[in-house]
Amino acid sequence: MKRKFYLIFFSIFICVVCASKTSAAIQQQETETAETGDIILKPSPQSKNAIFKSNQEVLYRLQVLNNTHDYKTGRISYLVTTDEGKKVAADTIHLAMHGRSSKELTIKVPPKPTGFYRINFMVNTADYDDTVRKVFGISPENITSQLHRPADFDEFWKQSRVELEKVLPKYRVLEHPELSTSEKKVYSVEMYSYGNLLIRGWLVVPKDGKKFPVHYRVPGYVVSLKPNMDNDDFIAFDLNVRGNGNSKDVVNVGTDNYCLVNIENKEKYIYRGVYMDCIRGLDFLCSHANLGIDTSKIFVEGGSQGGALALVTAALDSRVKVLTMQVPLYADIHDDMNVSASYDKQVFPFKIFRKYNSMHPGFTWDKFFQTFDYYDPQNFAQMVKCPVLMGIGLLDQFCPPRCSMALFNHISSTNKEFVCAPNSSHEVSFNYFLFQNLWLREKFRIP
Amino acid sequence: MKQTATVALCLLIFIVFSLPFKTYAGFPIGKYRDIVVPSFSYYSQTDRYDINGNIVKGQPGARFSSYSTSLFIGYGITRRLDFIASVPFLYQINALGKGNSIINQGVGDLVAGLSYNLVNFNYKRFLSVQVSGVVPLYSSNNGTSPLGLGDYGSEIKLMYCGSMPGKGYFNTELAYRRYFDYQGPDQFSFLVTYGYPVTKHNQISIDLLLFRSFSDNKAFNSNVFAERDYAFFKPQINFGHQFSRRFSLFIGGFYVPYGINTGVGYGGSLVAVFKL
Numbered sequence: 238m239k240r241k242f243y244l245i246f247f248s249i250f251i252c253v254v255c256a257s258k259t260s261a262a263i264q265q266q267e268t269e270t271a272e273t274g275d276i277i278l279k280p281s282p283q284s285k286n287a288i289f290k291s292n293q294e295v296l297y298r299l300q301v302l303n304n305t306h307d308y309k310t311g312r313i314s315y316l317v318t319t320d321e322g323k324k325v326a327a328d329t330i331h332l333a334m335h336g337r338s339s340k341e342l343t344i345k346v347p348p349k350p351t352g353f354y355r356i357n358f359m360v361n362t363a364d365y366d367d368t369v370r371k372v373f374g375i376s377p378e379n380i381t382s383q384l385h386r387p388a389d390f391d392e393f394w395k396q397s398r399v400e401l402e403k404v405l406p407k408y409r410v411l412e413h414p415e416l417s418t419s420e421k422k423v424y425s426v427e428m429y430s431y432g433n434l435l436i437r438g439w440l441v442v443p444k445d446g447k448k449f450p451v452h453y454r455v456p457g458y459v460v461s462l463k464p465n466m467d468n469d470d471f472i473a474f475d476l477n478v479r480g481n482g483n484s485k486d487v488v489n490v491g492t493d494n495y496c497l498v499n500i501e502n503k504e505k506y507i508y509r510g511v512y513m514d515c516i517r518g519l520d521f522l523c524s525h526a527n528l529g530i531d532t533s534k535i536f537v538e539g540g541s542q543g544g545a546l547a548l549v550t551a552a553l554d555s556r557v558k559v560l561t562m563q564v565p566l567y568a569d570i571h572d573d574m575n576v577s578a579s580y581d582k583q584v585f586p587f588k589i590f591r592k593y594n595s596m597h598p599g600f601t602w603d604k605f606f607q608t609f610d611y612y613d614p615q616n617f618a619q620m621v622k623c624p625v626l627m628g629i630g631l632l633d634q635f636c637p638p639r640c641s642m643a644l645f646n647h648i649s650s651t652n653k654e655f656v657c658a659p660n661s662s663h664e665v666s667f668n669y670f671l672f673q674n675l676w677l678r679e680k681f682r683i684p
Numbered sequence: 685m686k687q688t689a690t691v692a693l694c695l696l697i698f699i700v701f702s703l704p705f706k707t708y709a710g711f712p713i714g715k716y717r718d719i720v721v722p723s724f725s726y727y728s729q730t731d732r733y734d735i736n737g738n739i740v741k742g743q744p745g746a747r748f749s750s751y752s753t754s755l756f757i758g759y760g761i762t763r764r765l766d767f768i769a770s771v772p773f774l775y776q777i778n779a780l781g782k783g784n785s786i787i788n789q790g791v792g793d794l795v796a797g798l799s800y801n802l803v804n805f806n807y808k809r810f811l812s813v814q815v816s817g818v819v820p821l822y823s824s825n826n827g828t829s830p831l832g833l834g835d836y837g838s839e840i841k842l843m844y845c846g847s848m849p850g851k852g853y854f855n856t857e858l859a860y861r862r863y864f865d866y867q868g869p870d871q872f873s874f875l876v877t878y879g880y881p882v883t884k885h886n887q888i889s890i891d892l893l894l895f896r897s898f899s900d901n902k903a904f905n906s907n908v909f910a911e912r913d914y915a916f917f918k919p920q921i922n923f924g925h926q927f928s929r930r931f932s933l934f935i936g937g938f939y940v941p942y943g944i945n946t947g948v949g950y951g952g953s954l955v956a957v958f959k960l
Contacts (some may be wrong), residue, residue, distance in 0.1 A: 420884070445885075446928070470929065671807035679715045679763070684929050684959030 275365040276309060276334075277302040278358045280344070282373055287631055287659035291376040295346035299358060306336035311362030315344055318355045320639050322579035325349065332360065351379045353631070353638045372631040374638060374657065382569050382643035385606065386616040393503075393611055394512075394553060401431045401513045408521055410440070410528070416464055420444055423464045424528075425483075426474075428521055431513035436484040438476035438518060439464040442529055450534030450681050451522055453557075455515050455546040456481045457539070458566065458585075459492045470683055472530055474522060478514040478546065480507065496586055497593050501600060503608040512612070515550040523556055534558055534681050541636065541663065542566045544627075545614040548644070551625075552617035559680045560621060561673055563628040563665045564636040568644035570613045571606065576637040584634045615640075618647035624680050625653035628669040630661030711810060711845055711855075712801045713760040718960040721756040725954075729947035733916075737944050745781035748947065750774060752792075758799075768814070769796035771821065774831055788830035791821040797839070809846025815839070818863070833912075837863040845877075852880040869899040869912040879924075891920040891938075916943035932957040 282289075283296035303309050314329035326346050334340065346356070358369045387393070409427040416423035424440040441464050443449060452471035456462050461482030465473035480488035480495055488507065490498060498507035515537075523532045536559035539547035544565030551560040566586065567573070577587040594600055610616065625648055629641045638657075645655055654676070658666040677683070713719055727750045730742040756770040772792040779785045797816025804810050816839045824834030838861070845855035855877040862870050873896070879889035899912030922936035934955040940948055 668806055675714065675763075675807065679717070682717060682960075684717065 273304070274367055275303075275305050276332075276360045276362065276367065277304055278313070278360055278367065278369045280356075280358050280369060280371055282371075282659065285659075286657040287371065287373040288377060288657055289373060289375055291351050291379070292348055293375075294348055295354075295356075295373055295375075297344040297346075297356070297358075297371075299342040299344050300339060301332070301334065301342065301360070302339045303334040303336060308336060309334050309362050309365075311360065311365075313342070314359050314361075315346075316357045316359070317346055317349075318357075320353055320355070320576045320579065320637060325354065332362070349375050351376045353377065353642075370632065371659070372638065373659075374631065374642075377638070377642040377655075377657075378646065380639060380642045380646055382572055382615065382640075382647070384616060384647065385571055385610045385613065387610050390611060390616060397431070397509055397513055398516065398553070401516060404429050404431060404433050404517075406430075406517060406520060406524075408524070410525070418466070420469075421466060423466075426521060428517055430479070430517040431510040434479055434487050434510065436477065436479055436514050436517065437482070438462070438474060438484075438521075440528070441465055441468070441473040443469060443472070446529070448529050448531045450531050450536065450683065453518065453522060453535055453537045453550075455518070455537065455539040455543045455550065458542040459495050460543070470678075471536075472528070474518065476514065476518040478511045480511075484514075492585075493589060496589060500593070500608055501604065503611050506608050506612065508612045511546065512549050512553070515546050516554055519550065519554050519556050532556070536561065536677060536681070538562065540564055540665075544636075548614045548621060549617050551623055552620035555622065557623055559624050559626075559677065561626040561628075561677070563669070564630055564633055564663055565614055565627070565641055565644060566636055567609075567612065567614055568636060569615045569640040570609050572643060573637060573640045574602075576639060577634070580634060586635065615644045615647055618644050619649050621648045622650050623652075625650050626673055626676050627653070627655045628658065628665035628673070629655065630658045630664055632660065632662040633664075635663045712764060712799075712804075712812065713758045713766045715760045715763045717760045719756075719758040720958040720960060721754075721758075721955060722958075723754045723756070723953055723955040725752045725754070725951065726750070727752075727949055727951040729949045731948040733940075733943035733946050733948060735945050737942065739948055743781050745779060745783075747779045748776070749779070750776045761798075764801040766799040767796075768799055768816065769794065771795075776830060786830075790831050793832045793837075794819040794821050795839070799843075805846065809844070812843045812845075814841040814843060816841075818861070833863055833865070833869075835863040835865040837861055848878075852878065854878050867899050867912060869897045871895070871897045885926040887924045887926075889922045889924065889934075891918075891922070891936075893918045893920070914943065914945040916940050916946045918949075930959050 279300040281298045283298070289295050301313065309332065311332045312329050313332045315327065316324065317326035318324050330342070353372055353374045356371050356373060360367050406428040411425050413423045413425055421444060422442045424442070426438045426440050428436060430436050439462065449470070449472040452465070452468050452473045454462060454465065454473070454475045456477055459481055462475035462477050465475050477484040480490060488498065495507065499505040519535070522530055522535055526532050535557055537547045537550050537557045538561045540563040544562035545567050547560055547562045548565055551557040574587060577583065583591060590605065594602065594605065627641065627645050629638050631638050642655070645653065656665065656669050656672060658669060728747060730747050732740050732742065734740050752772050752774050754770060754772040758766050758768045760766050771794045773790070774792050775789040777785055777787055795816050795818050797814060799812050799814040801810055801812045818837035818839065820832050820834050820836065822829055822831040839859055841857055841859040843855065843857045845853065847853050857875040859873045860871070862868065874894045876892045877889055879887050881887045894917055896915040897912060918938055918940050920936050920938035922934050924932055924934040926932045934957070935952065937952040939950045940946070
């Protein structure tokens with residue numbers, strides 16, 4: 238009897254452990270969207286986040302499905318290029334598959350130097366062509382980049398802070414019972430910021446407690462932030478910087494022009510005020526502890542433009558204790574320009590910058606950088622001392638992974654982590670946010 | 685001797701019952717965070733199950749009661765690795781009938797070990813393994829003590845837990861414990877817990893525990909170690925209330941509807957959970 242128990246116990250033990258490891262791996266692959274087509278290619282990197290070491294062979298498992306009832310012949314190939322579009326590896330094999338069949342191939346790419354690489358998997362038959370695009374990284378924590386930090390960069394932002402402090406905030410906090418729930422109170426918040434411009438935000442305070450850490454969210458590019466009702470353990474403060482959401486009284490331009498407002502004048506470029514709006518938001522939080530705000534536990538977060546704003550806020554102000562950002566926009570703007578030059582079709586933000594450049598002959602790229610070097614988030618990175626979590630999508634063309642990692646590697650804080658979403662473009666996966674939630678609890682020791 | 689044997693039997697069962705399963709379960713505690721779980725438990729029995737699972741009535745006036753306080757602590761060393769430890773303090777009254785009773789009290793077995801999260805399934809479900817040691821904190825006479833087996837031991841436990849689709853959570857634990865004595869015992873247990881939030885701050889949970897303890901010595905009356913061979917099934921229902929993010933309280937009750945060579949026990953527990 239006892240032997241039977243031993244046998245059953247340890248058999249179950251081993252089976253469960255093995256099955257769960259396999260299940261976890263399969264689960265990772267199944268997060269990809271189901272694809273359709275005559276012949277389907279499903280590449281899976283050996284490293285689940287598609288990040289490899291520089292001395293490591295890059296391995297992909299390529300599943301090929303013949304979705305038709307016909308015998309198919311042709312070729313399957315892969316092409317690896319750098320971020321500049323330079324070919325560094327390629328191979329082709331003959332394809333012969335019966336109808337409704339599948340096969341699995343192992344793709345081996347020789348070790349590559351540090352960086353990110355685009356890998357295209359292609360299938361070509363007499364009547365069908367398809368390409369699946371992926372990106373893998375090689376030791377991205379070793380990516381370096383040149384800083385183009387103006388000599389008077391610190392003085393420029395010090396002066397900006399001085400000018401901000403001259404503006405009386407005249408805070409106005411108004412409770413909105415119609416938006417509040419039995420568990421949370423919703424307030425609209427108004428304040429005056431840099432240039433005496435009115436900006437607004439939303440504050441959501443849980444009712445079941447007296448003091449909460451703060452989730453301070455700053456917006457993406459011309460995105461309207463609404464009251465964040467999803468956060469039970471934090472006070473949620475969502476600030477619409479000038480020109481975003483309900484802060485469009487003065488600046489109200491569309492997405493095609495927002496990043497161009499006064500771009501030819503570094504003193505008046507729109508992001509000077511935007512960055513200062515984020516600091517003004519902090520001023521608001523730190524002067525309203527009476528609303529239950531734990532001013533010693535403020536974390537700032539944002540995605541895309543919000544990622545850049547979050548980083549700049551953390552860099553300029555030590556009242557931010559934790560920084561999380563996703564796909565930070567404008568990072569390493571010089572290299573962003575180089576990488577974007579290799580795209581078949583231009584995308585934001587250089588689509589807008591290039592258009593402006595072409596329509597304004599006097600506005601050279603040198604002039605562009607003379608302004609933007611004061612605003613490139615990478616130039617703020619060394620000033621970030623708090624814990625940092627960054628998420629990137631490897632297929633992102635708006636914020637190329639190489640630029641995001643260059644920014645990340647310049648951050649002074651040693652308490653920093655990054656998460657790669659291998660199948661995401663200008664976004665991160667849902668799992669990233671689950672991890673971010675745990676990560677924040679760890680940093681703030683929240684139960 | 686029979687009464688002494690009964691005490692030991694009850695004690696074994698009680699120790700199993702008093703572990704704070706539901707408060708820690710297989711969920712990783714989280715790096716740098718602590719969980720402290722003081723608890724109070726009550727166990728009582730008058731009748732017992734014989735070797736065939738039949739109920740044998742106790743003698744008139746005879747009753748075994750045990751009151752225990754226990755302290756469980758857990759600390760997240762890393763995101764995957766937790767340190768856990770628990771120690772009980774026992775107070776037992778063995779009423780023999782006719783006004784006679786025996787009282788024993790003292791600290792019981794320290795259980796300490798490490799729990800490691802093997803796999804996390806999208807941060808929703810977790811598979812963990814726990815290895816721990818058992819150290820008796822009381823003196824025993826030739827391995828005999830009313831406060832425990834008096835032997836060192838070790839345990840390995842596989843835990844799978846997480847969220848249910850929709851509302852609620854579950855926890856399953858498969859454990860094997862071995863005491864380092866020539867007679868063992870070797871103990872296998874399987875626990876299933878299902879918890880359901882009835883409101884944001886209140887929950888109901890059900891525990892189902894199957895327990896089997898093997899020993900070469902199967903006699904009931906010959907000596908105290910004769911009671912090392914037994915089995916039981918124990919359902920328990922709990923109600924939990926979250927007073928704050930850091931403090932919750934659980935109250936529960938249990939009954940043993942089936943057993944072999946064990947007591948027809950019932951009782952309850954009050955468990956406080958502090959997350960620091």
